[in-house]
Structures are given as structure tokens and as C-alpha cells.
Amino acid sequence: RFEYAPPDLTLVLASAGQVAIFDGKSNTSAEQYPLSKTPLNLILAPKVDLSRAKMVVGHSEQNGxxxxxxxxxxxxxxxxxxxxxxxxxxxxxxxxxTDEAGGQTTVVLGPLTTGKRYPMDTFSINAQIGKNAKREK
Structure with a gap:
């Protein structure tokens, strides 16, 4: 689950083999894509192995x-x-x-909070669709 900082209301959820993008400013349904068809699959797949042959295509270090x-x-x-x-x-x-069309999306992580519990539906695409439908009524 990736929530963009205000004023952007975009929410990205990845679950059940899908990536869903919710545009908080729109009343349309979420755009959904198979996770396996996105670069996010590299870190969100059930088994992540960046050491796999030819998976790492670049490496650099600058200012730590x-x-x-x-x-x-x-x-x-x-x-x-x-x-x-x-x-x-x-x-x-x-x-x-960087997607197949060359478009880039950067996610910058804020301070990490550990030890907190969230309801499972926080990470459910279907639950979020249901919440959005209730809000639109």
C-alpha cells in the first residue's frame, strides 16, 4: 500500500497478484494491472531473488x-x-x-514505523473498492 502525500490523493495497492491505482480525485474505478506485468513484481513477487542471472542491470554509489x-x-x-x-x-x-513507455514513478519512503498492526483489509484491493463505493453514495 502506497499513499501519496497530500494534496495528491492517489493510492496504489498490490494484492492477490494485481496492482490497483485509485485516483482519489476521480469517481472512476481503480485501474488494475497484473502484478507480473509490472516492474514491481521484482520486489513484490512471492519469491524475490535479485541475484537471479541478469536481473541486476546497474549499480552505482554516490554520497552514501x-x-x-x-x-x-x-x-x-x-x-x-x-x-x-x-x-x-x-x-x-x-x-x-520506469514502465515500458519510459514513464517514471518515484516513491520516497518517509520514517519507518515498526510494531504497528493494521487490519488486513488495509491491503485489500476489493475492500478499498468497497470503501470507495460507499463513499460515493
């Missing part, structure tokens, strides 16, 4: 930030995923998805 660029070697046309990590301790700070 390490950037790893990965793509699905079976489907490089689906785009790439860049993961940016800080050092000491190693922490994922942001990622950038």
Missing part, C-alpha cells in the same frame, strides 16, 4: 546512497526498478519504476 537497477530478464520490455539504499544501517529510501 547505493542505487541498484533491476529488471526481469525474461521480460525487459516491462521496464526497470531502481532501489536506492542509504548506508549504516542499510535502509531502503526510495524506488523508481
Amino acid at each position: 546512497v547505493t542505487v541498484v537497477t533491476a529488471q526481469d530478464p525474461q521480460h525487459p520490455e516491462l521496464g526497470t526498478l531502481q532501489l536506492a539504499f542509504s548506508a549504516n544501517p542499510v535502509t531502503l529510501k526510495q524506488w523508481t519504476v
